[in-house]
Amino acid sequence: MRYNYFGENKRTFSFVDKSRHFFIFSIAITILGIIVLAAMGLNYGVDFRAGSNVDVAVKQNLSDQKEAIEQFLADGEYGTSHLTMGESRITIRFDEVLGDTKEQQLKTDFAAKFDKEASFEVNTVDVEMARELQLNALKAVLLASLGIIIYVSIRFEWRFAVAAVVALLHDAFIVISLFSIFRLQVNLPFIVAVLTIIGYSINDTVVIFDRIRENMRFAKIKSYEDLKRVVNDSVWQTLTRSINTVMTVIVAAACLFIFGSESIKMFSLAILFGLFCGAYSSIFIASPLWLVMKKRQKPKTPAKVTTAP
Structure with a gap:
């Protein structure tokens, strides 16, 4: 069943109007993460260190x-x-x-x-195997990002793909930075957790993007304000679903962390960090970023109509 959008919903809080503050916050966290990683590096487990x-x-x-x-x-x-x-x-x-x-x-x-x-x-x-594992882990993340770009570009458009990949790389980097700050051990289960976080983040983001695309079919977009209202209402319409989904997975990940064995504790902790970051980026980063790029899109010039002499 399709959702009919008439542009009548007025929300007291605008995710779009506050997006500048969220962008600044995320940029600040990213810069802090770069500084911490440059100064302290990661606490590699035996999987990535001889x-x-x-x-x-x-x-x-x-x-x-x-x-x-x-x-x-x-x-x-x-x-x-x-x-x-x-x-x-x-x-x-x-x-x-x-x-x-x-x-x-x-x-x-x-x-x-x-x-x-x-x-x-x-x-x-040994040393050579550790270096190979580090390289393969990086390749896995990059290939996953490339596959997501291709899929979202085909399913939606390239602006959606860029916004989605920026959001998921933001999530992965924040989790990596937190592990560096708290000196938590990075091993193969951690890489699996990062890839899982990427999958969860893109799933949540695509749900919002799909609602934006659906709403744009029924809304009459005449100005930037109309487009901004569509994005803001789309986020509100999917907000309950996003919160319920993340809370359900958080309960499962928390149980794994509390009752699971030592071998999966870091995996569970990375998933917990990633769930919060994924929900945040899907709501506050991905959609407003798409709107910024959409705003800069050049208007289509109307085709010239030729009349017969």
């Missing part, structure tokens, strides 16, 4: 022995390590690659001192 990651599944609850395990690792001279404790799983990340000898020694000594029934899973990434 080293070894050891997952230990234990039968006993060793959560109260964190200091003893840290001392054990220091005495074993395995190199710089980072310990994450859970009730039934312990994750140890080493900044250096463990050789076969040290790996076997770690397994034997840990089992003898803490839990004889412990099982180990060791993942090692």
